[in-house]
Amino acid sequence: MKMHFLVNCMVLCMAVPTIMAHHSDQNHDDYTQIECTIIPAGNYESHNSHPHIPGPRSARTPSNVATSTNWSGYAAESNFSHPTRNSVTAVSGTWIVPSLKSTPDHSYSSIWVGIDGYSSPTVEQIGTEHDWFNGAQQNYAWFEMYPGGSYVIGGFPLNPGDVISASVVYSGNSIFTLTIINQTHKVSFTVPTSYTRSTTAARQSAEWIVEAPYLNGILPLADFVTAYMWGCSATINGITAPIKNNSWQNIGIEMVTVNGTPKDIPSAILPDNGSFFVTWAHE
Numbered sequence: 001m002k003m004h005f006l007v008n009c010m011v012l013c014m015a016v017p018t019i020m021a022h023h024s025d026q027n028h029d030d031y032t033q034i035e036c037t038i039i040p041a042g043n044y045e046s047h048n049s050h051p052h053i054p055g056p057r058s059a060r061t062p063s064n065v066a067t068s069t070n071w072s073g074y075a076a077e078s079n080f081s082h083p084t085r086n087s088v089t090a091v092s093g094t095w096i097v098p099s100l101k102s103t104p105d106h107s108y109s110s111i112w113v114g115i116d117g118y119s120s121p122t123v124e125q126i127g128t129e130h131d132w133f134n135g136a137q138q139n140y141a142w143f144e145m146y147p148g149g150s151y152v153i154g155g156f157p158l159n160p161g162d163v164i165s166a167s168v169v170y171s172g173n174s175i176f177t178l179t180i181i182n183q184t185h186k187v188s189f190t191v192p193t194s195y196t197r198s199t200t201a202a203r204q205s206a207e208w209i210v211e212a213p214y215l216n217g218i219l220p221l222a223d224f225v226t227a228y229m230w231g232c233s234a235t236i237n238g239i240t241a242p243i244k245n246n247s248w249q250n251i252g253i254e255m256v257t258v259n260g261t262p263k264d265i266p267s268a269i270l271p272d273n274g275s276f277f278v279t280w281a282h283e
Helices: none
Strands: 036-040 065-068 071-077 088-096 110-115 123-133 136-146 150-154 163-172 175-182 187-190 206-211 226-236 239-242 249-256 262-266 276-280
Touching (some): 065 071, 071 276, 088 110, 088 206, 110 163, 123 163, 123 175, 123 206
Antiparallel strands (some): 036 150, 163 175, 175 187, 226 276, 262 276
16 A cells, blocks of 8 residues: 555644543543544545445335445434434444455445435545455544545554444534544544534434445445444434434435345344344445
8 A cells, every 4th residue: 555644634632531422331431532643535545435325226125225325224314205404413323343354356344423415415424444455454433524525533543343432413603523432442532623614514314324435436345244333323303312213214224236236234223223233245
């Protein structure tokens, strides 16, 4: 790989405790913010973008499952027929960094939480990337205020098996607070708000997504075997609850090829109403 230039974008983080917004599954009082670097995607060879690209419908697909050619997982809105703008103020979730199986070519995958994108042209998102590149697995944390540029969070520890939590919270005045925590290492990073302003965000959907990233087209999906997301919640119209509840609507998203063949498949939401699996099928 080529050298990853940092282009004077180092961001220092206070070495003080932080608490993850909207997570009750762990006590994060003893987690410490760490020094990280913000690396523009153009200076990081394998980093890509994360827009939502709808997929073809299929007769075999249930009516409560959408398809996409690069997203899978779940989305929630006040009402999918008539989503309410400015209704979503927070989303959060937890997952495990997967151990990839080798592929003969470069392949790519991301797990993230975000606001917007399912039915609107912006996405405010933060998560982790897991790529099979040059015969080895590469992992890194990233964030993106799409259609703005994406950024790698350099120096954030990330290894297969690590437990990761993340949140996107609307803070007001067009500013979003994006936070990522490595529960295994008990460290966190909050993106400086100078990177997280959006005056066009509709704030009408919340997402918990496993993705095949995009760079001049949808990239081959890395074989993550099975991804598991839990503790998935959102705040919509002032109500904080898991994905599946009576306060809003949710929909599963199956990743498919342009011909409608499944690339990975989300499970039904599990009995806790805030967790699910995504099972890999092929690139």
